[in-house]
Amino acid sequence: MARAVGPVSLASARVALDDRVHSPVRFCLLAALNSVDSADYQTLKDALDVSYTLLSKHIALLEDAGYVRVHKEFSGRTPRTVLALTTSGRDAFRTHLTALDEIVAGLT
Template sequence: MTGADDARAREPHPRLRLDDSFASPIRFSLMASLTEGIEIDFGTLADIIQAGDSALSKAISHLQAAGYIAARKGYVGSRPRTWVRSTGAGQKAFAAHLEALRAIVETGGQTL
């Protein structure tokens, strides 16, 4: 074994650092849209990520249960509205997920 082979044998593959909460394309897109400090209303978010109301609602519920986003409800005039923002934990988890994806791409380019 070479030194590079030894290092690969000891280091876990970066895919093991992926967060399953972002496995869904809608949840991934939702988190990508909610950059630090941004709060977006449900309708605008649905338009941005081109998702139906039901699918987006399920994604919000999943990420909210994980503690990655926060939702607040209110009214604009007499119409109910929901606004969504990422939490600090969500931002950290999403950044770690993106780093794991980058590491997977880098690992994939290495020769055996």
């Protein structure tokens, strides 16, 4: 398959970047969820080393975009929030990674 060269490729890759994915916290959150079927809120908070408030804000944005599914359950009396990527979330993450690869390749 022939690869586009020059600025056209860079421009199209730039346009393919997803602002909802691009934030470092959201990007890392999607990367973490992309590697598993699901993960609980506390595990993600600890892995990303962010505050509850910051993580909640980013999860809400990704949930509104349809990229993350949030499920609340109980373990005994303890509430537990479990997150998983949706098909749209996996596709968006993959598209974003492809665009980043094209940008890194640059003009070569």
